[in-house]
Amino acid sequence: MLRIRHLVLAAIVATGVTACGESEPTSAPITRTTCDATAANGAVFTTRARPDLPFTLHLPQLRGWQVTPDDAADLVLRRTDRLAGRTGSATITLRVTEPRRADNRTSVFVAYEGPWRQWRSESVQVCGRGGTRSGGIHPASDAEGGDRYHEYLDFDCPAGELLYPIRMLVEATAADRDLYRPDIDSFIDGLQVVPTASAG
Template identity: 30%
Template sequence: MRRTLLAALLTSCTLACTPTDLSTSNTPSCQAEVPSATTANSAGFTIHAPQPPGWSTQPVEGGGLVLHRFETIEGADPPFGTATVTVATFSPADTADAAANTLRILRPHESDWHRTRSEEVQICGNPAHLTSGTTTNAHHDYLEFAYPLGDKFYPVQITTQTPIANVPRYRSDLDMILSGVRISVQ
């Protein structure tokens, strides 16, 4: 009985979770779990980035998305808080390594960059890399991965930027956005 139940459960999950189009069979996809800002790629996938309360969104011409938080903080120095998250997809590459190389080239190489975190993570079962660090005035996170679709790999980069003084105020929102990125196939 247990085996029958387990087999039925596995079959239903496989049918519900497997893309019907064979050209996207290597494409990891999962639905957003929280209210999200989205940006659709013309290749046929959508990136969902959680949108915490108080954050505004703006599409980027040519594709992509910016989430932004700005608020006046009475009695604080500086008297305002700000944080920005940018979601961007770049021209596809023939291999995952070539897409990763594109992302390395696109990441700013500032002379005063100090890396504070570097780890491998997963987005919808797809390997991704998260790097965090600071420059003289700002904290940055770079969540990067090569999204496979058909026979191409799309370099995807989600970046955060906030003044160092504002990191404690926005860290939980930034972590929620970075850990909640999802992708769905259209």
């Protein structure tokens, strides 16, 4: 079973709070995300509105992907393909977790435990905010099927005086990583944070 550890460490967190999608210039690497879910074809998948969130998340609506109900996540997309003598599948999960105050100077670092192979991690920008994109292959145990490919996109979205941690999780059969890679890149590059209109 895949285990994830959350480590809370003292760190300096930027205190300037702006609407997500707007930020002052930084020295981060070249932006890899466009923050425009409609760039490809105009149609989007959208997270359900939550009273505790001042925004919704949009992903480009790509062919073959279906929304899967899941009470533990804000949005789950799944694609299944019939391949030569077997079935391939991939899942995209979006979650927004408990916010923290932007001025509390703590950061949550996530450690992924297990015998990872081909692990890589890089800094990216999402809607002008710094984030991390990580991924690797987790070998199957005796009780599981084939090796699994996992990828994670983590970043914080500021809104008012709070920072909302956003995570996209990708899981696919490792043998099919190249098949799903274009769609995974499109989802990550096209993720968009859309402020919710205020009532009244």
